[in-house]
Amino acid sequence: MRTCSEAIPGGHRQGGVSLVEVMVGLVIGLVASLVVMRSFSASEAFRRNVSGSADATQMTALVGARLNMLIEDAGAGLVQGRHVWGCRVLATRNGTALLPAALLPEPFMRFPGTVRVLPVGILDGGEAAADILMVISAGSSSGNRDIPFDSDGRVLTVSNPNGVGLLKPAERVDDLFLAVPQDVAGAPSDCQIVQAAPGAGGGAPVMDATLGLRVMPSMAQSASAAAYTTIPLNMASTSYGGLAIAGVASSVFHLGREAAPVFSLITVNAYAELVEHDLLQRRNLQSFGENIVLLKARYGLDNGNGGSANDNVIDQWVSPGEAGWTLAELMNGEEATEQKIDQIKAIRIGMVVRSAQVPDADARVTRVTLFDDLSGTGKVVRELSADQQRYGYQAFDWVIPLRNMKSTPKS
Numbered sequence: 095m096r097t098c099s100e101a102i103p104g105g106h107r108q109g110g111v112s113l114v115e116v117m118v119g120l121v122i123g124l125v126a127s128l129v130v131m132r133s134f135s136a137s138e139a140f141r142r143n144v145s146g147s148a149d150a151t152q153m154t155a156l157v158g159a160r161l162n163m164l165i166e167d168a169g170a171g172l173v174q175g176r177h178v179w180g181c182r183v184l185a186t187r188n189g190t191a192l193l194p195a196a197l198l199p200e201p202f203m204r205f206p207g208t209v210r211v212l213p214v215g216i217l218d219g220g221e222a223a224a225d226i227l228m229v230i231s232a233g234s235s236s237g238n239r240d241i242p243f244d245s246d247g248r249v250l251t252v253s254n255p256n257g258v259g260l261l262k263p264a265e266r267v268d269d270l271f272l273a274v275p276q277d278v279a280g281a282p283s284d285c286q287i288v289q290a291a292p293g294a295g296g297g298a299p300v301m302d303a304t305l306g307l308r309v310m311p312s313m314a315q316s317a318s319a320a321a322y323t324t325i326p327l328n329m330a331s332t333s334y335g336g337l338a339i340a341g342v343a344s345s346v347f348h349l350g351r352e353a354a355p356v357f358s359l360i361t362v363n364a365y366a367e368l369v370e371h372d373l374l375q376r377r378n379l380q381s382f383g384e385n386i387v388l389l390k391a392r393y394g395l396d397n398g399n400g401g402s403a404n405d406n407v408i409d410q411w412v413s414p415g416e417a418g419w420t421l422a423e424l425m426n427g428e429e430a431t432e433q434k435i436d437q438i439k440a441i442r443i444g445m446v447v448r449s450a451q452v453p454d455a456d457a458r459v460t461r462v463t464l465f466d467d468l469s470g471t472g473k474v475v476r477e478l479s480a481d482q483q484r485y486g487y488q489a490f491d492w493v494i495p496l497r498n499m500k501s502t503p504k505s
Contacts, residue, residue: 150385150447150488157368157383157445162494164229164356165441169213169498171232171347171355175240178274178347179435180427181285183209183357185374186335192374193287199379201363202226202371209357209373210425211272211285213496214441216391218415221476224362224389225414227441228421231498232272232347233354240274240345243325247336250288250325250346266292270349271325275339281429287374289334289352291326352376362389366448385448387487390464390474393419394440394493406500408440408493413471440495444474449486458483464491 172178185192195207205217205226215228243250250271269290275283329336349355357373368383394408401409412419424431444464460483464474478487 149450150486153383153385154445154447154488154490157386158443158490158492160382161360161443164231164358164360165214165227165443165494166497167231167356168229168441168496169231171234171349171498172211172213172230172272173498175274175345175347177276177278177282177432178211178240178272178285179282179432180210180212180425181274181282182427183211183272183287184284184338185287187375188332189335195373198359199371201361201369202359205359206421206425208425210282210427212424212435213438213499214393215421215424216393216414216441217421218413219361219390220415221474225391226359226361227389227391229356229358229360231356233350233356234348240347242276242345243273245273245337245344247338248327248329250327250337252325252346268292268328268352270334270352270355271346272349273337273339273344273346275344277344281427282432284339286337286339287334287349288337288346289328291328360389362386385450386445387448387482388444388446388462388464388474388476390444392442392444392465392468392472393438394442394495395437396439397437403437406439411442411465411468411472416471436499438496439499440493442491442493445490446476447488447490452484453486459485459487462487462489464489 183193193207193209195209197203198205198207201224205228209228211230212228213230217226217228219225241252243252245251250273267290271288271290272285273288274285327336328334353376355374359371359373361369363369363381366385366387367381368386368389370380370382392411392413395410395412396406397403397409399410401407403409414420417423418434424435442465446462446464459478461475461477463476465472
């Protein structure tokens with residue numbers, strides 16, 4: 095019998111790992127882990143920065159498409175009329191006055207409730223706050239010309255019909271018109287939005303292949319021209335009511351189907367969203383952009399200041415806060431202002447978009463600048479607070495032409 099101290103024949107002494115080897119392995123593993131984590135963190139920070147930049151660009155593309163569509167159409171259906179720029183808009187529906195508005199919702203409360211017709215109006219927000227844009231346009235394919243009429247307040251007696259009242263099959267008439275007094279001395283008068291009665295329009299609709307719609311014909315085309323020359327107004331309590339400016343020699347501008355014309359306000363709310371408010375309250379407040387911290391705009395004028403007037407070339411960019419071009423001055427209702435409004439040929443948009451997440455970056459943006467090439471009040475410089483500096487920012491700047499304003503100036 096062998097004792098514990100005796101060696102086992104043919105056996106080997108057990109080997110092991112020394113403490114030094116264990117410590118070296120731990121150090122190597124720790125260093126490798128730190129390298130991997132550091133690389134992953136740098137990669138993730140780079141991915142977030144690139145992703146944030148791409149998100150901002152994509153958001154601007156979507157917002158820009160909506161703004162381009164609204165502003166390019168500004169003034170549509172109205173530009174060839176007389177005494178329409180600067181007329182005070184009256185609109186009532188369901189027995190409630192829509193315009194002038196008693197109170198506008200946030201973030202539009204500082205915009206005046208009394209609205210006058212402009213293709214685009216800009217309420218200056220200074221360097222701290224976003225501007226508020228107002229856009230007005232018709233949605234009619236009848237052209238930019240007005241139609242003379244007489245009225246007793248319940249019926250429009252049209253003296254020169256041009257084929258207004260677009261219809262789709264199986265739809266009833268709900269077209270809107272803007273009645274504008276013409277027999278006025280000096281400054282433009284009040285204008286009113288009215289609605290055609292469901293059965294309005296004499297004669298048989300004619301198919302227009304270019305529009306893909308049935309069109310109520312003009313007097314020359316209609317077999318029952320006498321019936322067509324009268325357009326009964328929708329006098330129902332749920333409609334826009336009768337014509338309050340009856341008896342005044344006037345013209346009407348066809349605004350199109352009830353949902354078609356644009357009477358919109360646009361700005362940035364407290365949640366960094368770009369929102370649109372319909373002044374006719376046909377739909378609720380709509381958001382179509384996020385992480386937008388600043389929206390500014392400038393008028394592009396074809397006024398001969400630095401170029402030739404009325405050649406459809408922008409001669410000057412002016413701030414809506416500059417004397418002579420404030421919203422209050424453009425909506426003062428004076429005769430001379432009508433010619434100034436015709437000089438507005440483009441709108442320049444400046445927008446600052448914020449990253450959705452806080453990027454991992456040592457260099458912080460302390461201020462943002464828009465319209466850097468302009469001088470004086472044209473340039474916008476906004477200082478960022480310490481909390482705002484945690485985010486990344488991109489500034490975008492583009493020009494939107496007012497295509498309907500490129501017409502022969504009215505005499």
